[in-house]
Amino acid sequence: MVCGKRLEENFRKLAAIGAQADGGITRLAFSDADWEAREFIIELMKQAGLVVRVDGFGNLIGRREGTDNAAPVVMLGSHIDSVPNGGNFDGVLGVLAAIEVVQCLQAAGTQTYHPIEVVVFMAEESSRFGMATMGSKAFCGELLPAQLEQLMDKQGMTLIEAMRQRGLDPEQVAAARYTGAIKAFFELHIEQGTVLENAGEQIGIITGIAAPTRFKVVVNGQADHSGATPMNMRQDALTAAAEIILLVEKLAGQEAHNGTVGTVGMITAEPGVMNVIPGRVELGIDIRGIIATSKQQVIQELTAGVGEIKKRRGVTITSSTLTDEKPVEISREIVEFLQGIAKDGQYASRLMPSSAGHDAMHLAGIAPAGMLFIPCKDGISHNPAEWANIRDITAGTQVLFMAVSKLAAKEGQKP
Numbered sequence: 001m002v003c004g005k006r007l008e009e010n011f012r013k014l015a016a017i018g019a020q021a022d023g024g025i026t027r028l029a030f031s032d033a034d035w036e037a038r039e040f041i042i043e044l045m046k047q048a049g050l051v052v053r054v055d056g057f058g059n060l061i062g063r064r065e066g067t068d069n070a071a072p073v074v075m076l077g078s079h080i081d082s083v084p085n086g087g088n089f090d091g092v093l094g095v096l097a098a099i100e101v102v103q104c105l106q107a108a109g110t111q112t113y114h115p116i117e118v119v120v121f122m123a124e125e126s127s128r129f130g131m132a133t134m135g136s137k138a139f140c141g142e143l144l145p146a147q148l149e150q151l152m153d154k155q156g157m158t159l160i161e162a163m164r165q166r167g168l169d170p171e172q173v174a175a176a177r178y179t180g181a182i183k184a185f186f187e188l189h190i191e192q193g194t195v196l197e198n199a200g201e202q203i204g205i206i207t208g209i210a211a212p213t214r215f216k217v218v219v220n221g222q223a224d225h226s227g228a229t230p231m232n233m234r235q236d237a238l239t240a241a242a243e244i245i246l247l248v249e250k251l252a253g254q255e256a257h258n259g260t261v262g263t264v265g266m267i268t269a270e271p272g273v274m275n276v277i278p279g280r281v282e283l284g285i286d287i288r289g290i291i292a293t294s295k296q297q298v299i300q301e302l303t304a305g306v307g308e309i310k311k312r313r314g315v316t317i318t319s320s321t322l323t324d325e326k327p328v329e330i331s332r333e334i335v336e337f338l339q340g341i342a343k344d345g346q347y348a349s350r351l352m353p354s355s356a357g358h359d360a361m362h363l364a365g366i367a368p369a370g371m372l373f374i375p376c377k378d379g380i381s382h383n384p385a386e387w388a389n390i391r392d393i394t395a396g397t398q399v400l401f402m403a404v405s406k407l408a409a410k411e412g413q414k415p
Contacts, residue, residue, distance in 0.1 A: 002100055002401055004394040010096050011393075014040060014080070015088040024085035024384035028153075029123035029134075030058075030162040037080050041095060041120055048103040050118060056172035057138035058163065060120040064102055064112075066408065071114045072181035074408040075367070076101065076400065078189065078359060079124035079135065086125075087386020089190045089376070095120050097188045097397040101404050112408035114183055121359045128153045129162075130284070131323050132212065136359035140366050141177035148173065182367035184334065184407055184415055187360040188396050189371060190388050194379035195352055202395045203349035204373030205338045209361040210259065210354060211325030212288040213299060217244065217306070221315040223271060223279025238269050238278035240313045247305045248285055251298045259355060260289035260298055290327050290353050328361040334370040337415035341403045347395055368415060370403075372396055 017040060018025045018033030027033040038060060045052050050062030063073075078094025098118040105112065121135030129151040137143040148170050151159040160170045191197075196204050221237035245264045252262030266284030287302070289295035303319075310317045335351065342349040354371060363369045374396035377387040407413055 002104060002394050002397045004390050006103070007096060007100055007393055007397060008390050010044065010099075011088060011092065014092055014096070018082065020085055020384070022085070022384055025082050025088050026084050026086070027080065027082040028084065028128040029081045029125065030128070030166055034081050035166060038120070041080060041099075044096075044099050045118065048099050049106045050099075050102060055139070055178075056169070056174065056176035057135055057143065058122045058166065058168050059135045059139055059176060062099075062102070062118040064105070064116045066112045066115040068113055068411070069115055071411065072183035073115045073117045074112075074183050074404055075117045075119060075185045075363075076187065076404060077119035077121065078187050079121045081123060081125050083125050083127045083382045085384060086382050087384060089386050089388045090192070090381050091124055091189070093190055093374070093388065093393060093396070094188045097393070097400055100397050101401045104401055105405070110405070112405070113410045114408040116404065116408055124359055126214070129159050130214070130216070132357060133359055133362060136362040138173055138176040139178050140362045141174075142362060142365075143173060143176075145170070145173055178366065182363075185360065185363040185367050185369045186400060186403060187358055187369075187371050188400050189358060189373055190376040190381060190386070191373040192356050192376055192379065192381040196350070196373060196375040197377065197379065199350065201348040201350050202374060202392050203342045203347045203399055204352045205335055205342065205349055206354045206371035206373060207330050207335055207351050208290050208353045209328040209330070209358060209364075209371065210288050210290045211295075211327045211357050211361060212286050213295065213324045214287075214322040215285045215319050216322055217241075217283040217285060217317060217319045219244070219281045219283070219315055219317050221279050221313075222277070224277045226275045226277055229277060234277055235314050236277050237281040237315055240309055240315045240317070241267065241269075241281040241283055243309050243313075244283060244306060247302060247309075248287070251301050251305070252287065255289070255294045255298050258289065258291045258294035259353065260287070260291070260294045261355070262287045262298060288355070288357065290355065292327050295327070325357060325361065328364045330364065330370060331368055334368050334415050337407075338370050338372065338399070338403060341406065342399055345399055345402055347399060370415075372399060
């Protein structure tokens with residue numbers, strides 16, 4: 001059985017790594033805090049009897065052999081990096097729960113037919129380098145070597161430099177692609193919403209995962225004196241950017257019934273002084289959705305609208321795509337398998353989509369993949385107030401344990 005006390009203690013210890021004064025946690029990818037957390041996780045993996053290796057991008061993989069080591073692997077995991085001043089449950093739940101599953105098998109002396117692997121994916125959050133789920137992209141062969149030089153943090157460090165700083169060889173990124181057979185991949189995660197909490201249900205079984213398309217948009221106008229430049233002679237980059245921001249909100253709102261959302265989460269204006277008309281503005285735009293056609297509709301209309309703003313305001317606007325992911329539909333067989341597991345454990349569950357992207361969406365491209373959600377208090381995430389009840393954590397881990405135990409137990413067992 002899953003040990004809630006052990007899980008709670010591991011959450012407490014991990015929360016101390018990257019802890020901020022106001023209770024938040026900052027563990028940016030490849031940072032000192034991220035690396036300290038990795039060492040803690042590696043130790044937990046070893047305690048659970050896992051043999052740990054590191055792939056070409058820095059993903060941690062802990063393996064427990066089966067009676068047939070050549071059989072397809074049952075895989076589970078998530079990530080431990082965070083957004084700036086975030087919480088200690090996003091990603092962490094999937095990692096600690098995965099290790100707990102193996103710990104329980106080890107304690108019971110249970111030998112499975114299939115090998116089991118626990119994966120900690122690097123750089124799931126986009127906070128440092130502007131691209132999300134990089135570790136699982138590399139794992140699935142979707143991270144291009146050219147991107148390593150293009151991606152840069154706010155301090156001017158490229159991803160290549162960050163990797164080398166941690167003793168990783170950027171030339172080996174292609175070797176991170178997983179080439180073994182995977183029977184199934186599972187990821188347990190907090191909901192990051194209020195559906196389960198409001199319904200009083202402990203388990204969400206994910207039917208599909210929304211995917212983001214992200215842009216960097218740069219508006220160049222003319223920096224001029226705020227007092228000496230008449231209103232009809234201005235090329236104000238910030239007011240043009242303001243129109244783009246409102247257009248994102250409007251267009252996403254028109255597709256909200258399809259679950260599509262749009263956010264401008266980053267804005268910098270230069271020169272950034274009160275008495276100068278802004279001459280340059282950079283925006284970070286995130287459009288995401290569960291239905292590909294709906295998301296694409298927003299993107300197409302946004303592109304057309306930006307062109308109209310550019311012409312009318314006499315500014316130049318350039319846009320570059322940072323990432324363009326495809327929404328993922330979870331296979332019916334996996335969904336029904338997890339429904340059966342939850343029912344067998346007498347856990348109240350529901351089918352639901354994931355509006356946020358996760359590592360599982362990439363794994364779904366190379367293996368049967370499933371996701372489980374547990375409630376998140378008030379739906380708050382990426383925030384110091386992010387919190388999950390240990391009872392729900394234990395329940396979600398128990399469902400994961402039952403799913404892995406059943407699937408890995410013998411040859412021919414199907415989800």
